[in-house]
Amino acid sequence: MDLSQLDVITRVAGATLLLALGALLAREPRTRRLAVYFAPMALCLAGFLAGNTPDPALRLSGPLSHAGALVAGYAAVCMWWFCLASFDETFRPRGAVLAAGLAWIAIASADRGLLGPAVEGKGLSWLLIALGLSMIAYLAWRLVRDREGDLVEESRRARVLVVALLAGQLLADFLVDLVMGLDWGPPAFTIAQNTALLAFSAWLGLRLLPVSPPLAAPNPVLVPAAPPAAGEEARLAERLRVMVEVERVHLEPDLTFAAFARRMGAPEKTVRAFINHRLGHDHFRAFLNACRVAEARRRLADPAHAGDKLITIALDSGFASLASFNRAFQAVEGRPPSAFRLLRNDPPPSEEPA
Template identity: 35%
Template structure:
């Protein structure tokens, strides 16, 4: 088999896997933002598999330009996908679309105008620096958010997905900056296509090994607690720990503390962090530590908003007293739980009194 044929086979395999992945995500989880963004990223990656070349020395074929532009814009989708994957409260805003449009438009201009006018290296360098910037943002989101995930297998798969994509994308960006304007041999192109196919296959395989409902939960609400058969002594020990945890929440209101982490909470209970993760997930039914904390904060806020003696207390004061750091996250979390805003909730309680 010749190198060009092998290159084509690798690209075709990548496109086929990515299209199947996108179709599967849309068929099973189309109402979940992270899954929709994952499908969009898969489709953009398919455009990358079709059009990508490290050998950027002159004008690209005109029909390649839209595919290359979409491929470049996919790095923005990757960043948004990572945010939605690790933050159940993340929502798409209009300016996210504007960022994608600007990056895509610049890439298209680079293909049809900047590079052909003799500025190949400038165009390639800027596009790939943009890509590296969004990869760094995605990795930062993962590092900041993954400790709150309480489902161990899902945590590992999510980290693997993001790291695999970031590694492939980052290496490609660096290599393309280094080789911009120089001819690259067919062997290098074929190796790159093979690495892409292996990366896509590994990600698809990893996603198949975890329950889709765990990887893309439909909501940030608690899942039904799992029932496990275990020795009576272990069950009794777990119940004592849960009782101690609930006392910390109810009596000390530890959820009010700034920057409270699961590690800090485990230290207060004098147990390993992994055990506390398992207890909150398997016994209390929560998939995310922040959701667990926020539910306690919201219960305190609900009581304060319904209290006639606190009718003149500003909503932001109640939010801060309950442990929220700002009003925006409090409003979103409160509405997600109650279906109304804090102000509407207060008015409803006043009217019902």
Template identity: 35%
Template sequence: MLLTNLELAFRAASVALLLVLAASLVSDFRNVLAGRLGAAFALGSAAHAASYSVGVTSLVAAWHAPLIALSTGNIVVFWLFTRALFDDEFRLRGWHGLVWALVTAFSFVGCLWFAPGGNARFSIIAVDLIVLGFIALAVAQMIKSWPADLVERRRNVRVFIVCAAALYGGVNAVLQILVAGSAGDVANTINSGVLACIVAGIAYAMMHVDGADLFPAAVEAAPAVVFSPQATDDAADQKLIEALMRLMADERIYRQENITIGALAGRLKIPEYRLRRLINQRLGYRNFNVFLNNHRIEEAKAALADPAQAEVPVITIAMDAGFQSLGPFNRAFKAVTGVTPTEYRRLKVNAA
């Protein structure tokens, strides 16, 4: 009886915290994709907290099945949330919703038809392999995008949110695959307690970072790259920034394929953390890719406005400036100038 009451208390605490978190995100960041997906992830996690049990059973109540299905589909929302959290250019597509619907429907069908038909283990293993797959995709996105973030506190909170959720989800998926039958009250109480602690930890971490940093309202506008020596008091920092700007202007290092902040720090012979801090605090950038793209776009703007290059294809100009494909170039260019590269070229020709 004590374990049952304790488990219910943990579940109730998790659900309450997640509902408050979802309401807060909707209230403050409903116009931001990452904020909306974060609210959806919190609601799906609340369904998980209310419905999840360690172990496999073939009997699922009809009212319980929708909660389990929403809890399963929430792994797709988690992946999308991670994409939006680490990639400011990410946009939802129709097929994202289709993937969520398919995963949710498969879980629902498994609860009401597969499990009662004697195929509970197959259904559970299939669902948990799907969960592990989306967790791997989310972690891969975090690893790929995290180095470009220049705001230290935001970087740490984002990684904590993704790692905590991924670790919890991954461990539970593995347990469901390995554990046959009911795992008992002790296991479910421990699981509920761990979930409550993780939810509380995520809520606490989010309270200690500026929400506008964690959920930026738009693709970061690139600040001017003109360096003002008067704005930098420290002589050593001033020399480093001047050296950095020489690499950008003279060597056009931003053209190099897959240039990283670590490689750039190596060229300047300084630790990566110091270069990250310089670009963020001295030059005003929050993302390393935006810093690089600003220089690339300035070069592209000059080429597009040059009458001698009027016949050069836009994709050639984009790739010469360091972009790897036309899509990211078009999005970054429009974010900075407000028009597409083609429109920019036409405006410059008409103004000449």
């Protein structure tokens, strides 16, 4: 088998696997949220694979070639958003994350001539490299920062692996561009790139199909319906009940998982397994939000709190801000807190925004 055959096989296999996986994720109800981020990434990576060869005879031609080159320019931001969404069920591109993604899309579009020949190929690729390095750093920080509260061992390990694989792939590409130039791409290097993408696609397939617990939508329960009959789980269940119902630890906005585990009186690994297996939460943040939303529901339905503003309800329920309260309440209840209050026939005070 010569290099040209290996080149075609790796590119076709990688693109086919990515697109097929995107279709399968879209069919499964529990992974449709993730498919929203995976499908654009798969399409962009397929476009990258279609043109990532030094042999012009093996590339697409005509409009398909231009379309593939264009969407390939958006692959990095789509991968970035997908990785963030994979480990955070409440993730939506917003704020600085949305701004950085839109900036990448605009710069990549200009660099590929979509905004006219005046700015095409005018060194914008170097700006993309700088932005890409910032995106990698942010992704690594987020995955490592949230790892402590991840309650699923497989997901905790995957966080490190995703950072290593994705950062390694993108950093290698960026460093090659910096050292060797943007047009450097001998056959051995491009085949290695395509093979790495094929391996990454296969790993994603193994991780996502069948749906693994870290990426499946949980069915959270605040406390067990009935504690276990005996043993360590019975002690943990009773201790958790006291912490939630009596000590009300979830009302502390800065509560960390390490502090929570110490107050539970058990090793962190044991507490992770208990909350995940018994209560159905995949992250400590989701558990806290469920407790805090339950408290907010009680306050919103209580006539004694009819005059409270939403920001007061949010802070008194343990949320650090009104924005985080709105997001968590919407995720748990399927509607904003203002709508929940109205349905309870409890109109908000006139100075409170709807």
